[in-house]
Amino acid sequence: MQDILWEEVIPGGHHWSGILRRGNTLTLTDLEGDANASALFYNKDEKLERYNMPDTLKAQHTAFLTTGNVCYSDMGRIFCSITADTVGWHDTICGVSDAALIEKKYGKANFQSHRNQMYRNGKDGLLIELGKWGLGKRDLVPTVNFFSKVVANDDGVLTYQPGNSQQGDTVDLRFEMDTLVVLSTSPHPLDPKKQYQPATIKLTASRTGDVGTVDVCRNHCPQNQRGFINTDRYYAS
Amino acid sequence: MLTTSQLIPEHAVIDEVCPAGEPWMGLVKKGQIFRILDLEGNQAVDTLFYNADDPEERYSAADTIQRQANLYLTTGSILFSSEGNPMATIVADTCGRHDTLGGACAAESNTVRYALDKKPMHSCRDNFMHALAHCDCAHHLNMTKRDITANINFFMNVPVTSNGGLSFADGISAPGKYVEIRAAMNLAVLISNCPQLNNPCNAYNPTPVRLLVWD
Numbered sequence: 001m002q003d004i005l006w007e008e009v010i011p012g013g014h015h016w017s018g019i020l021r022r023g024n025t026l027t028l029t030d031l032e033g034d035a036n037a038s039a040l041f042y043n044k045d046e047k048l049e050r051y052n053m054p055d056t057l058k059a060q061h062t063a064f065l066t067t068g069n070v071c072y073s074d075m076g077r078i079f080c081s082i083t084a085d086t087v088g089w090h091d092t093i094c095g096v097s098d099a100a101l102i103e104k105k106y107g108k109a110n111f112q113s114h115r116n117q118m119y120r121n122g123k124d125g126l127l128i129e130l131g132k133w134g135l136g137k138r139d140l141v142p143t144v145n146f147f148s149k150v151v152a153n154d155d156g157v158l159t160y161q162p163g164n165s166q167q168g169d170t171v172d173l174r175f176e177m178d179t180l181v182v183l184s185t186s187p188h189p190l191d192p193k194k195q196y197q198p199a200t201i202k203l204t205a206s207r208t209g210d211v212g213t214v215d216v217c218r219n220h221c222p223q224n225q226r227g228f229i230n231t232d233r234y235y236a237s
Numbered sequence: 238m239l240t241t242s243q244l245i246p247e248h249a250v251i252d253e254v255c256p257a258g259e260p261w262m263g264l265v266k267k268g269q270i271f272r273i274l275d276l277e278g279n280q281a282v283d284t285l286f287y288n289a290d291d292p293e294e295r296y297s298a299a300d301t302i303q304r305q306a307n308l309y310l311t312t313g314s315i316l317f318s319s320e321g322n323p324m325a326t327i328v329a330d331t332c333g334r335h336d337t338l339g340g341a342c343a344a345e346s347n348t349v350r351y352a353l354d355k356k357p358m359h360s361c362r363d364n365f366m367h368a369l370a371h372c373d374c375a376h377h378l379n380m381t382k383r384d385i386t387a388n389i390n391f392f393m394n395v396p397v398t399s400n401g402g403l404s405f406a407d408g409i410s411a412p413g414k415y416v417e418i419r420a421a422m423n424l425a426v427l428i429s430n431c432p433q434l435n436n437p438c439n440a441y442n443p444t445p446v447r448l449l450v451w452d
Contacts, residue, residue, distance in 0.1 A: 048382055048383055052340065052346075052387075053298075053299075053338075053340070053387060054338060054339055054340020054341070054387055055340060055343075055346045055349070057338060057339075057403055058339055058340065058346075058350065058395075058403070058405070059346070059349050059350055061402065061403055061404060062401055062402065062403055063338070063397040063398075063401045063402065063403040064401040072346075072349065074343065074345070074346070074362075075345045076343075076345030076346050076347075076348050076349045077345075089401065093299070093302055093308070093338065094299060094302060094303045095297065095298075095299025095300055095302070095303050096299070098321055100321060101321075136293075137293050137294075137319060138293060138383045138384055139383065140319065141386055141387060142298060142299040142387055143299070151399055151400075151401070152308050152397045152398075152399065153399060154399075155307075155309075156307045156308035156309035156334075156397070157306060157307055158302070158306045158307060158308065159306075189303045190303065190306060223349050223350055226348060226349050226352070226353060227349045229353065230345070230348060230349065230353075
């Protein structure tokens with residue numbers, strides 16, 4: 001990580017969007033512990049192409065994401081690869097909170113009474129960022145919820161796992177496409193904490209450098225090898 | 238939970254067969270009951286629901302899972318919209334479990350999942366896009382690929398283990414099994430009767446399904 005391009009801190013509950021280019025890596029750092037960073041990915045040049053949760057899970061036969069996994073678009077290509085991860089489990093099943101859920105769980109805290117400590121929710125944060133790029137409700141699909149863990153029992157009943165991410169934990173996303181990244185650090189919808197105290201995260205963008213031939217993500221499974229071929233063909237010149 | 242229905246086909250206002258591998262689109266009004274019947278067994282029926290009066294509001298797999306803290310759909314499950322509103326409730330189910338994680342097959346995802354040369358095979362997304370372009374009831378809704386989101390796979394079995402494994406397992410449906418929903422708003426229903434031949438979701442043999450609506 002010598003070649004840092006920029007860093008930015010996102011307070012808990014806030015929202016962010018920006019472009020990460022093919023050949024750059026974004027490191028997300030949980031600065032407080034128990035963070036949640038709900039993320040969506042879009043092709044910068046053709047925003048109809050977007051993160052696809054079902055394709056990501058079924059291609060890799062997993063119900064969660066960690067090192068070796070990649071985030072697929074709906075066009076059989078790879079937005080980004082998880083090349084390093086000190087957390088071990090990132091949820092992509094549960095979606096985000098909305099205004100009604102946040103008020104029900106934590107009460108009401110608007111700007112007039114709380115200024116910038118107001119309670120923000122995941123859905124509205126993502127919609128605000130999507131709107132800045134000409135996108136909207138039709139583009140809001142299931143997210144990756146970095147740092148959060150939810151497990152299912154045999155009957156499919158879901159339980160949120162507190163303590164999944166500790167202060168200082170990181171996950172590295174190596175971008176394989178020029179990608180619009182949209183984020184919200186609002187609480188995970190199944191987080192049972194009674195106080196609205198979403199954790200702050202840090203974004204660090206750096207140049208990826210040489211990938212080498214032995215790549216943990218490309219060689220994770222034959223499906224990912226084909227996903228990389230599709231992605232390389234898209235950028236062939 | 239397994240539950241049966243007392244409704245009889247003679248009283249249905251819509252009673253159609255969707256052939257193997259084809260799309261279907263129709264309107265189900267608020268309060269009507271919609272049945273999908275697996276005629277020959279183990280047939281995945283990829284289904285999306287839209288608010289027929291405002292299709293920007295649509296079925297949300299993540300909201301449906303999150304708000305009930307459960308991965309699977311069966312009797313009593315509420316199908317939630319992207320606005321957090323109930324769109325429909327499953328009121329009868331003789332299969333017992335339906336998937337909403339597995340999404341729909343597409344030419345492009347088939348290249349990843351199976352082989353690069355599988356791209357020409359027919360797929361659910363092709364069906365969805367064909368229906369949006371041609372069905373009379375879709376014409377005024379102005380829907381496109383942008384509106385195709387994570388769907389329900391009725392009769393499909395995608396078990397998730399406690400350590401996060403996910404597989405496409407052999408189906409638990411059988412000839413004559415059905416699922417019924419009661420619409421809580423006017424619904425535009427978009428179906429692809431899945432043509433996938435590369436995994437067991439259709440027992441490697443796609444077959445027709447019967448679609449019925451009662452007032």
